[in-house]
Amino acid sequence: MEKSLMHKDKKPVAVPEPTIRRMPAYLTLLRQLKDEGQEFISAPRLASFFNLDPTQVVKDLAYAGAAGRPKVGYVVEKLVEILEEFLGFNRKHEAFLVGAGFLGSALIQYQGFREAGMKIVAAFDTDKKKIGKDISGVPVFDLAKFRDLAGRLHISIGIITTPSSAAQQIADLMVGWGIKAIWNFAPISIKVPPHVIVQDTHIYANLAVILNKLNNAGR
Amino acid sequence: MEKSLMHKDKKPVAVPEPTIRRMPAYLTLLRQLKDEGQEFISAPRLASFFNLDPTQVVKDLAYAGAAGRPKVGYVVEKLVEILEEFLGFNRKHEAFLVGAGFLGSALIQYQGFREAGMKIVAAFDTDKKKIGKDISGVPVFDLAKFRDLAGRLHISIGIITTPSSAAQQIADLMVGWGIKAIWNFAPISIKVPPHVIVQDTHIYANLAVILNKLNNAGR
DNA sequence: ATTTAATAAAGAATAATATCTTTAATAAAA
DNA sequence: TTTTATTAAAGATATTATTCTTTATTAAAT
Incomplete structure (x- = not known):
């Protein structure tokens, strides 16, 4: 099989x-x-x-x-x-990213995702200063355009790199707009309905493991 | 206790x-x-x-x-x-970062680490174009200066954000230079002696979980 | 051919982790 | 007071993941 x-x-x-x-x-x-x-x-x-x-x-x-x-x-x-x-790394996975700050920019520019077939095709933000710019060729749109574009491009993956205060709200919007899987980099756990996939990537978790081992090294 | x-x-x-x-x-x-x-x-x-x-x-x-x-x-x-x-998030943890590319820059600029007491105090690279610059106030030095500075500042945490081809080599150097814990973001597993702590953060792992769930969603 | 060494594969045992159950504590309601 | 509901804490059970053991396979050496 x-x-x-x-x-x-x-x-x-x-x-x-x-x-x-x-x-x-x-x-x-x-x-x-x-x-x-x-x-x-x-x-x-x-x-x-x-x-x-x-x-x-x-x-x-x-x-x-x-x-x-x-x-x-x-x-x-x-x-x-x-x-x-x-x-599935040999297939194309197009994603939209919300939150065009430092982390979001880094993920957009991160070449490595190509190795996994992943491509961030557009970024979204609510900050007027960011909208209209582009990050390494990836355009930054007003969040209001997310729904229409996601539907037309059949985007199923959404990436959240907003501050944690905005993350749940963005997730709710994404769910309403038909996103099937959310990759969340904000340091909180977001809640979604059972049919939506969510993956929280908490960078602190790794740091905590390191610090814990460092503290316990002297035993 | x-x-x-x-x-x-x-x-x-x-x-x-x-x-x-x-x-x-x-x-x-x-x-x-x-x-x-x-x-x-x-x-x-x-x-x-x-x-x-x-x-x-x-x-x-x-x-x-x-x-x-x-x-x-x-x-x-x-x-x-x-x-x-x-x-240990209420203590100061100073770290050196090697590899001032997109990912390295993003980690340096990432405000969130402050919440965990973590501060990247210097970056290192071998690329002449990057050396001498600074990223949000964090200076980028020649890798050759790592040892001396790490010793003087008593740095025990090293962060690797180089391409995977360089990661093991940098890790070996870090170990020789007295680094106690290595946080590796290159998508390979690096090897270190048992007294050194290493934490591999493989971003692909999370992506793999998402794609797997997406693929299995229709069952 | 026959034997040997290396290895994958399957299964069993162990260890680690998460969940469930019971008990004890305690604040609020009766 | 006494009762009730909620909760933490401790312990038991179940689940999951890893490691160990055995068996079967196969290429190379004898």
């Missing part, structure tokens, strides 16, 4: 989120190995790049539908294809 | 990472509630903001050393203090 393992003859088994989160890291490395002309890679070796258990890697790759051969490993090129397909 | 629960009379129990990662979100909301003048908050109510199980919140807060009162909840102001102290 395709994109997920089958459990007996019941519904497809959901892929664990930790697995999904590890996959892009595999893909990044595998693309590099491919560029270097490496043909095969074994799970133990792949695991050593990430300090993971080899069986973990095998299982993760199996979720994507990849199979390896004993004594040989996986075909790098095939694996790249499988992961790109599984993750 | 202080910052972690005691297990019998043995060593302090490590605080689960998921707990650490949730705490900044609690703190952000609690600061907001405090600003709004709210005096008390119950765990069930706090949990509702994040769609979490109330007992989860109670346990998380207990790890930080917070106690609530039945029928009343927690004192918001006290809770803010406890979490800030536990997370």
Whole structure:
């Protein structure tokens, strides 16, 4: 079959989120190995790049539908294809971004998203000073134009990089305007109806982990 | 005692990472509630903001050393203090950043880090065009100056926002120069000796989760 | 051919985390 | 007072994720 393992003859088994989160890291490395002309890679070796258990890697790759051969490993090129397909990184994902401040500008300019098929095609703001400008070729429109443009361009992903005070309100608008998935960078949790996907990316969470480890380092 | 629960009379129990990662979100909301003048908050109510199980919140807060009162909840102001102290967000954390590109510039300009006591005090690059400039008041130095400045300013946190091809090399240098914790934004996993803390922040991981949910939405 | 070493795959065991249940505390209502 | 409702806290259970173990496969060496 395709994109997920089958459990007996019941519904497809959901892929664990930790697995999904590890996959892009595999893909990044595998693309590099491919560029270097490496043909095969074994799970133990792949695991050593990430300090993971080899069986973990095998299982993760199996979720994507990849199979390896004993004594040989996986075909790098095939694996790249499988992961790109599984993750959807080989398809085009156009997104609208609301909040053209520092963070928003950085995300727009961030070349790396291309590797994942993601493209921010327009930004929106309510600040008159920002409207009409463009950021590395991406136009900044008045938020009032979001609905019309999103409908016409069939945009399903919305990115929120506003201050946290505005985030929930923007999310509500996005939901009303037909956005299917919201990627929120404001440091609050936003609420959406169950049919809408929301992913909060809280940069503080990572910082908290670092500081905690730093504090505990002397034990 | 202080910052972690005691297990019998043995060593302090490590605080689960998921707990650490949730705490900044609690703190952000609690600061907001405090600003709004709210005096008390119950765990069930706090949990509702994040769609979490109330007992989860109670346990998380207990790890930080917070106690609530039945029928009343927690004192918001006290809770803010406890979490800030536990997370170290009320202390100053000075960091050096290497890689003054779009992402690096965005992190430097990102006001939000202040809320966590984090300050990027200098940036470094090897690109002559960038050296000597400043980004919102933060100077960009030649990478060659990192070691001397880090030693004199007692910097223990290094942030990597270089292209992935350079990241491991920069990490090695940082380790040699006495950096204790590395926050890596390049989309690869970097390797460091066991005494050095490393936190990889892979933005693709979040994107992968979103795309996966979007793909599975029609089931 | 036969053996050996490396490996993927499947399954079992373990560990970590989240959820559910019960108990105890306490403020407000009766 | 006494009762009731709400809640934190502690403990038990369930779930999830990771790691360990075993088996089967296969390429290379003998």
